[in-house]
Amino acid sequence: MTAGANVNDVETVLLLGGRSEIGLEIAVRLAPGRNIVLAARRSGELSEQEQTLRNAGAVGVSTVEFDADAVDTHGDLLDAVVAKHGRISVAVLAFGILGDQARAETDAAHAVAVVHTDYVAQISVLTHLAEIMRRQGTGKIVVFSSVAGVRVRRANYVYGSAKAGLDGFASGLGDALHGSGVQLMLVRPGFVIGTMTEGMSPAPMSSTPSQVADAVVRGLNSGATRVWVPRILQPVFFVMRLLPQTIWRRMPR
Numbered sequence: 491m492t493a494g495a496n497v498n499d500v501e502t503v504l505l506l507g508g509r510s511e512i513g514l515e516i517a518v519r520l521a522p523g524r525n526i527v528l529a530a531r532r533s534g535e536l537s538e539q540e541q542t543l544r545n546a547g548a549v550g551v552s553t554v555e556f557d558a559d560a561v562d563t564h565g566d567l568l569d570a571v572v573a574k575h576g577r578i579s580v581a582v583l584a585f586g587i588l589g590d591q592a593r594a595e596t597d598a599a600h601a602v603a604v605v606h607t608d609y610v611a612q613i614s615v616l617t618h619l620a621e622i623m624r625r626q627g628t629g630k631i632v633v634f635s636s637v638a639g640v641r642v643r644r645a646n647y648v649y650g651s652a653k654a655g656l657d658g659f660a661s662g663l664g665d666a667l668h669g670s671g672v673q674l675m676l677v678r679p680g681f682v683i684g685t686m687t688e689g690m691s692p693a694p695m696s697s698t699p700s701q702v703a704d705a706v707v708r709g710l711n712s713g714a715t716r717v718w719v720p721r722i723l724q725p726v727f728f729v730m731r732l733l734p735q736t737i738w739r740r741m742p743r
Contacts, residue, residue, distance in 0.1 A: 500525045500549055501579035504571060506556060506615060508536050511684045513584025514543075515703030516632070520580060520710075522547035527571055529556035530585075558585045558607055561614040568618050580710065581619050582632040583612060594648040601648050608652035613659055620663060623672040630673045630710055633660040637680045637718075640727045664715055675709050677702070679719040695720055 501524045505513045508528030517526050526548045528536050533553040540551045552575070556567060572578060589604035616633065623629030638646055639653030657676065664674035681696040702719045709717040718724040 500576075502527060502571075502575045502577065504578050504581045505529065506558070506581065506583050507585030508533065508539060508553065508556075510584035511699040512634070512679075512682065512702050512706075513582050514539055515699045516582055516584070516706050517543055517548075518546040519703055519707045524548060524579070525550040525552070525575055527551075527575060528553045529567070529571075531555065531557055556585075558611040558615070559603075561611055564611075564614045565618050568615075568622055572622060577626050578619070578622065578629055580630045580632070581623075582706075583615060583634060584632075585611070586634065588646075589649055591646050591648055604648050605652045605655075608649065609655045609659075612656050616660065616663060620667060620672065620674075624667070624670050627671045629671070630675065632706055632710070633674065633676050635660065635676055635678045637678055637723055637727055640678065641731050673710075673713060673715070675706070675714055675717060677706055677709070677717045677719065678723070680723050695723060695726070 503517060503520050503524050504527045505517050506529045507513045508530030517528075520526075521543050526543045528539055528543075528551065530536060530553070533555045536553050540553065543551045554567065554571060557563065568578075586608045587604060589600065589608075594601040594604060612633070616631070619629075619631055623631065633656070635657040636650070636653040638650040639655075639657045642650035642654055657678070660674060660676045664676065667674055679697060679702050681690075682699060682702060683696050684699050697719050705717050705719045705721075708714075
């Protein structure tokens, strides 16, 4: 942390997935006057991300080693962040994988790996974070679902099923946190054009990491519990839920 900054006087933003394009765009917008903690594997190789956040006005930037799949380490990691940096004001869960749908259809280990990272690991982190923030009596959690989980498509059903499970878990957890002083915001983006989707043809109504970050920050500031990116996807998927299965199974990713 920058010399002279008092950990008790500075809000801390925890980004779980310190290399995520969307996560970093959010962190840049939240950086001015705040302390940012980047959690990722190979955390010693985040110098570029650290500098970006300092340039954006963060009073301090720290890194911590985080392996999303090592669920038995999550509790100790989050406790250590609190012990070192004080209360977590905002936690952004920006880790996850798309996986290879074709491979996952025949390779059970790969299918399980996708679901473990995109669902099981998220549940672990969310449960620990929720308890920490309940004790604080305040805090904000950003969870990334996806329109892929609103109604699962044949074209990406492994990833979509993990997001569907996460969407349900986060929805229930958000209700459980109601009245606790903790805000859980569930974000449902459509196709995001970025490194994670490089080489894939953009879907209609796509967005960029910057656009998603803008929507997330607006949601945090307004106290929203659900954010669709772009907003038009909410009514579109209301209609898509009504499509006959014979049509739906032919829908592309």
